[in-house]
Amino acid sequence: MDLKQTQASEVASKVINKQDLFILDVRNEEAYGDWKIEGESITSMNVPYFDLIDGVEDLLPELPKDKEILVVCAKEGSSIFVGEELVEAGVENVSYLSGGMKAWSEYLEPVKVGDLPGGALYQFVRIGKGCLSYMIESNGEAAVVDASRMIENYTTFTENKGLTIKATMDTHLHADHISGGKALADQVNGTYYLPEEDAGEVTFPFTALKENNKMVIGEVTIEPIYSPGHTIGSTSLMINDAYLLTGDILFVESIGRPDLAGKAEDWVLDLRTTLYNRYKEMAGELTVLPAHFSKVAELGDTGVVSAKLEELYEKNDGLNVEEEAEFRRMVTENLPPQPNAYQEIRETNMGKITPNEETRREMEIGPNRCAVN
Amino acid sequence: MEAQKTLDAKGLACPMPIIKTKKAMKDLESGQVLEIQATDKGAQSDLTAWAKSGGHELMKSEETDGVFYFWIKKA
Incomplete structure (x- = not known):
């Protein structure tokens, strides 16, 4: 399995059409508290990427098994880093938001x-x-x-x-x-x-x-x-x-x-x-x-x-x-x-x-x- | 401000400045200071949050000519 890329347009369509999506937002807590991707069908959780540098093992039990997982950060670099860790750990259906929250803001x-x-x-x-x-x-x-x-x-x-x-x-x-x-x-x-x-x-x-x-x-x-x-x-x-x-x-x-x-x-x-x-x-x-x-x-x-x-x-x-x-x-x-x-x-x-x-x-x-x- | 070690993270994008900071901190003793130089704007809030979560003290930060300087004292 490779890490997939998701475009802001695809996330927008899920929000509007109320399709399930699990978001792992890896920005710092303040940035997440200030502003995040929201929607009726969106579940999100915040774990800053710097807490995942040494591995994602502790996080695995908290991730849903039956949903698509989208990793999100400010631009995209850290979400690719965490996304690749998840893929290596055997998590399926993982993608990262192309362009991060900046792209989300501009869509x-x-x-x-x-x-x-x-x-x-x-x-x-x-x-x-x-x-x-x-x-x-x-x-x-x-x-x-x-x-x-x-x-x-x-x-x-x-x-x-x-x-x-x-x-x-x-x-x-x-x-x-x-x-x-x-x-x-x-x-x-x-x-x-x-x-x-x-x-x-x-x-x-x-x-x-x-x-x-x-x-x-x-x-x-x-x-x-x-x-x-x-x-x-x-x-x-x-x-x-x-x-x-x-x-x-x-x-x-x-x-x-x-x-x-x-x-x-x-x-x-x-x-x-x-x-x-x-x-x-x-x-x-x-x-x-x-x-x-x-x-x-x-x-x-x-x-x-x-x-x-x-x-x-x-x-x-x-x-x-x-x-x-x-x-x-x-x-x-x-x-x-x-x-x-x-x-x-x-x-x-x-x-x-x-x-x-x-x-x-x-x-x-x-x-x-x-x-x- | 005096530092026992300096990390040049200029030109690096997230998550590299923090990954390198974390690694550099491992070589320091408790109470020693690491100076970090970065150009990524996100580094500012992320380093602050990271230092806090690890119990390290962000002693000072400043920006000169587009470069952010941070001094972090190891817990």
Whole structure:
């Protein structure tokens, strides 16, 4: 038996299709505690590789006999080392995750949300980091919303379908991941849209994403709706009066945090007004499509993360806090830690710093942490 | 900082810096210090965690020109 290689795409498919997988994560305990591969059908255990250098004998009784075993580490070197030890010890069905957690963090799974006149709406699920980006396509034209840094995912997709990307847009200045919006727009000679209020320190040219400035892609209308709170510029996008892309303002199981630009107290009221007035006036049957999820359980049967707006007004705790003071506490106190390197990520998205590719990958390690809980 | 032994693990990727550190530590007496030089970013958190789990003391670490230096005192 040789040690096999498993691709991040295969792991994503197991998570989405709820197929059994046993993960032996050999990173250190802190890294594992911070962020790991999760899913309903995933069982994982953590034993740092440095405890397995002298052999894996003590570990063997703890490994399942009837399941596939996937060894995972940060990049892949240590998982190959441990995987080979396991194979030598006679363990069957062992593989390692090619590219490690870095590859997991960067993998995007495109899933179809629904049809649109002349085309469709796709959600690109960055399953490892909990980021969601979108592609609207109609009559051969496409727009990409909240694009990730790995822009080849979108260009490969459009090439296969014979689409031309006309525009890219960010619903806000991101703090958890490096935006691919500007780079993608430049590559395809498209227009890059960003809310002006978030772009005070942005060093490159962009087009303002503004309420009342509707955009048209094929037969589909994209309508910006100013919805501040996570950032002062946060803007939602209404797609053909059917889908509401909420960015980092409203998630399926939580709401956006107002503190990542250091202005939690100032932006609490904006967040409250957006969630308790602006969105509330909208049609309940709108399908909400957020820019993040926090738990894999939020993925539906086909992998799509979405909910009806009226459903969220019933179930989402962040939308059901009557007292303003209590709401203020909820979104400003006891917040989770900030996303990894969030300040450097914001500066990169403003064009103020230009880290190399390897540093960009490192900066994005870990979960998104854009929700209040 | 004074060290009884120096390990050059520059250019090596995980898991090699730790494997070599572990081996080098075997040649030291309790209380002696090993200096490790590494360029792999993961080495930082892994060496810290490894030293802790083995009861060794990570006395100091610093980064100069892309090289990470660690001084670990053997338990």
